[in-house]
Amino acid sequence: MNREALHFAVRNGKLLVGLAVLLPLLALALLGPALAEGDPNAYVGTPAQAPSGEYWFGTTMFGQDVFAQFVYGLRVTFLVGLLGGGLAALIGMAVGFTAGYRGGLVDEVLNMLTNIVLVLPALAVLLVVNAYLGVRSVSVQALFIGLTSWPWAARAIRAQTFSLRSRDFVDLARLSGVRTWKIITREIAPNMSSYLFMTFILLFGGSVLIAASLDFIGLGPTQGVSLGLMLNNAARWSALHLGMWWWFIPPGAGITVIVGALYVMNVGLDEVFNPRLREL
Amino acid sequence: MRRYFGRKLLVYGLTFLVAVTVNWMIPRFMPGDPVQSMIARANVSQPAAVEAMRAHYTSLFGFDLPLWKQYANFWAALFRGDLGISVWLFPTPVTDVIVRAVPYTLALLVPAILLSWWAGNRFGAFAARRRWLENTALPVGYVLTATPYMWLAILMAWGLGVVAGIFPVAGGYGFALRPGWSAEFLGSLALHWVLPFLSLFLVAFGGWAIGMRNMIIYELEADYANYLAALGAPRRLIRRYAFRNAVLPQITGLALQLGVLVAGALVTEIVFSYPGLGHLILQAIQNQDFFLLQGTFLFIVVGVLIANFVIDVVYVLVDPRIRTGMGGEAA
Numbered sequence: 001m002n003r004e005a006l007h008f009a010v011r012n013g014k015l016l017v018g019l020a021v022l023l024p025l026l027a028l029a030l031l032g033p034a035l036a037e038g039d040p041n042a043y044v045g046t047p048a049q050a051p052s053g054e055y056w057f058g059t060t061m062f063g064q065d066v067f068a069q070f071v072y073g074l075r076v077t078f079l080v081g082l083l084g085g086g087l088a089a090l091i092g093m094a095v096g097f098t099a100g101y102r103g104g105l106v107d108e109v110l111n112m113l114t115n116i117v118l119v120l121p122a123l124a125v126l127l128v129v130n131a132y133l134g135v136r137s138v139s140v141q142a143l144f145i146g147l148t149s150w151p152w153a154a155r156a157i158r159a160q161t162f163s164l165r166s167r168d169f170v171d172l173a174r175l176s177g178v179r180t181w182k183i184i185t186r187e188i189a190p191n192m193s194s195y196l197f198m199t200f201i202l203l204f205g206g207s208v209l210i211a212a213s214l215d216f217i218g219l220g221p222t223q224g225v226s227l228g229l230m231l232n233n234a235a236r237w238s239a240l241h242l243g244m245w246w247w248f249i250p251p252g253a254g255i256t257v258i259v260g261a262l263y264v265m266n267v268g269l270d271e272v273f274n275p276r277l278r279e280l
Numbered sequence: 281m282r283r284y285f286g287r288k289l290l291v292y293g294l295t296f297l298v299a300v301t302v303n304w305m306i307p308r309f310m311p312g313d314p315v316q317s318m319i320a321r322a323n324v325s326q327p328a329a330v331e332a333m334r335a336h337y338t339s340l341f342g343f344d345l346p347l348w349k350q351y352a353n354f355w356a357a358l359f360r361g362d363l364g365i366s367v368w369l370f371p372t373p374v375t376d377v378i379v380r381a382v383p384y385t386l387a388l389l390v391p392a393i394l395l396s397w398w399a400g401n402r403f404g405a406f407a408a409r410r411r412w413l414e415n416t417a418l419p420v421g422y423v424l425t426a427t428p429y430m431w432l433a434i435l436m437a438w439g440l441g442v443v444a445g446i447f448p449v450a451g452g453y454g455f456a457l458r459p460g461w462s463a464e465f466l467g468s469l470a471l472h473w474v475l476p477f478l479s480l481f482l483v484a485f486g487g488w489a490i491g492m493r494n495m496i497i498y499e500l501e502a503d504y505a506n507y508l509a510a511l512g513a514p515r516r517l518i519r520r521y522a523f524r525n526a527v528l529p530q531i532t533g534l535a536l537q538l539g540v541l542v543a544g545a546l547v548t549e550i551v552f553s554y555p556g557l558g559h560l561i562l563q564a565i566q567n568q569d570f571f572l573l574q575g576t577f578l579f580i581v582v583g584v585l586i587a588n589f590v591i592d593v594v595y596v597l598v599d600p601r602i603r604t605g606m607g608g609e610a611a
Contacts, residue, residue: 115291116298118536119588123543124580125302131565131573132306132314152536205426212428213547218565231430235551240438240449248438252431260426264419276501 005194008272015272018265021257029078032071040068040225051246058246061237066230070250073227077208077258080142080226084207087146088153089200095150096157097184101165111158118151123213130219138221141214145207153199160192194273201266205259212255227251284602288592292585299581303574304354307341315341317568318367340364363578364571368563374575377560382579384452385556387473389545392480393534400488401530405523407489408496418493424486429544433479433551440475447475452555476552480544484537491533495526528599535591538584 009015038044045055047063057066099110122145129144130136164170165188173183189196214220215228216235234240234248307314315337319330342350357363363374404421407413424432441449453459454468499505499522508518549558557576564573596602 112291112294116295119291119295119539119585120299121539121542121580121584123539123546124577127561127565128303128306128574128577131570134317209426209428210543213430213543216428216430216547217550217562228428231428231434235430235434240434240442243442245438248431248434252428252434256423256427256431258426260423263422263426267422 005272009269012268012272014264015268018261018268021261022265025074025254025258025261026078028071029074033075035071038068040065040072044068048242048244057250058244060233060247061239061242061244066246066250069225069230070227070254072225073230073251074254074258076138076221076224076226077211077255079138080145080211081204081208081258083139083142084145084149084211085200085204087143088150088203088207089196091146091150092153092199092203093157093189093196095154097161097188099154100158100161101180101184101188103162103165107158110154114151114154114158117148118155120148122148123210126210126214127217127219130214136219136222138224138226141211141221142207145210149203149206149210153203156199157192157196160195161188164188164191194269198266198269198273201262201269205262208255208259227254281596281603284596285592288589292589295585296581299578300355300358301351303577304351307570307574308343308347308350314568314570315343318570358578363575366572367569368567368572374571377572378557378575378579381556381560384554385545385549385558388476388480388549388554388556389541392477392484392545393538393541396481396484397488397530397534400485401492401523401527403485404489404492405496405519405526408493409500414493418490421486421490421493424483425490427483427486428547429480429483430547430551432483433476433548436475436479437551448472449475450553472552472554476548476554479551480541480548483544484541487537488530488533492526492530495529496522499523499526528595531591531595531598535588538587538591542580542584 041064043063044065045059045063047059048061049055049059049063051058055065055067057070059065060069095110095114099107099114125148126144130141133140161184170183170187173187178186211220211226212228212231215226216232218232220226220229220232228251230251231248234244234251239245239247315334318337319333338344342353345353361375363378366372366374366377369377403417407417437449441447448454448468448471452469452472453465454472457465457468459465496519500518502522502525505518505522508521545556546558546561548554549556550562553559557580560572560576563569564576
């Protein structure tokens with residue numbers, strides 16, 4: 001990032017608001033488990049207690065500490081976003097750069113592949129895959145999310161690459177005999193780095209939402225805790241009808257705030273990098 | 281135009297092929313043994329009974345045949361409309377179970393998708409460049425799109441159902457009623473429909489409104505808008521032109537969002553125990569009913585493909601550039 005972008009970044013309200021929301025939550029996810037030590041699923045207190053000084057977010061129907069679960073769940077949420085979104089971004093970049101730069105038959109084939117994965121409803125595929133997995137873990141969940149959610153990113157990156165590929169500096173590199181791989185990483189990718197970063201942010205948010213849905217349906221990680229699993233448990237043990245709002249509000253709010261902050265940050269970044277959108 | 285539809289149909293055909301192949305491959309090549317877990321669920325201890333069940337399930341999946349034959353049989357059964365027998369509702373065929381649930385899902389999804397798209401676009405176009413609306417409504421829109429569908433559904437069920445007691449929170453109709461055409465049943469059906477519909481509608485609405493607002497701002501900065509303004513055209517007229525141009529990417533967006541919307545409907549149905557496909561999926565997972573799960577998967581894929589095709593047709597009707605073969609954005 002250059003100094004001009006930084007100048008606008010520290011003055012961009014949306015970006016700052018997004019960061020101000022996201023960073024404390026990230027800190028909580030990283031440091032929280034040190035605060036709430038022990039197994040988040042342990043039965044520690046009186047069941048179905050409302051929030052109090054001792055249990056900040058109350059306890060579940062079985063006497064588990066909702067705050068401890070929330071903190072560990074946050075960590076899983078960030079992890080799924082990072083791994084799933086990261087993998088999707090990598091695949092999207094690989095496919096997008098190759099298709100956009102090479103063109104021709106390679107482009108046709110990759111484009112067809114992209115379109116096929118694009119119309120397949122991701123959650124439905126993930127449901128079937130996860131149902132057959134006997135033991136499910138966060139990383140495997142993220143792996144499959146990454147494998148199914150890359151197509152729109154590939155499309156977008158392909159279009160960007162397409163517009164960059166006939167620029168003079170790329171032609172010059174090609175004429176001087178630079179290898180294709182190097183042209184892509186040295187000439188093309190740096191010129192759309194802001195775009196790539198924003199794509200990653202959106203993929204991150206998407207992974208978090210998909211993982212939450214999977215967990216909620218009951219196909220979450222077999223061990224441990226996540227925000228989606230908390231919602232799943234709350235719904236399964238009728239927290240709704242028992243009026244235990246402290247059980248289902250924090251996990252959903254956590255997901256919403258994280259993803260919402262990411263989206264707002266993304267708009268802010270767009271304004272930082274795109275001079276036409278800057279509010280002066 | 282023929283080329284446009286030809287390409288689209290080729291993609292959809294290939295997608296269906298891939299979906300069926302994935303569906304066939306997963307039980308065979310994933311770690312974990314579906315036969316074993318189905319036997320475990322039945323909870324029998326006699327070795328003889330276990331052996332008989334193993335043989336039964338193995339032949340049901342066709343695991344005892346060579347692979348290519350299993351694959352051919354899978355397709356043959358599919359074309360006969362045979363998706364296997366449900367384990368959860370034994371011995372009802374999976375196709376029957378699904379066909380009974382589909383109307384409920386469609387009744388939720390179709391109005392929610394169409395209305396949220398229409399209202400979101402209208403509202404987004406209206407809010408653009410109106411400072412007070414942009415400052416109040418846009419943040420709300422961002423929060424709405426970031427909301428997991430099931431969470432908004434839970435909040436609505438809790439707030440409007442359990443606490444306020446206005447709407448029922450579970451089922452597709454009153455438990456005491458039998459499905460029929462009586463006024464009482466239809467009334468109950470409508471009442472149970474409101475909350476799931478509303479929560480689907482709201483999440484989707486936020487996304488469309490934001491998308492449209494961003495598109496229309498882009499259009500309002502385009503040369504033709506500036507030219508119109510310079511000619512002294514009224515703002516309303518300029519906005520109308522901008523809206524028509526901004527709607528095109530939103531139609532493409534609708535096609536891209538279909539998978540997410542269907543996923544949203546599935547989890548919303550689970551929250552409200554609404555008797556559609558989402559409810560089936562939950563039961564299938566809880567009962568290790570793999571045939572039902574895979575059948576539902578295929579139904580969803582086919583539904584999404586059909587919807588995609590409908591959107592393609594609409595696009596051709598709306599965008600004259602494709603009709604005249606001049607390309608355009610979706611080609």
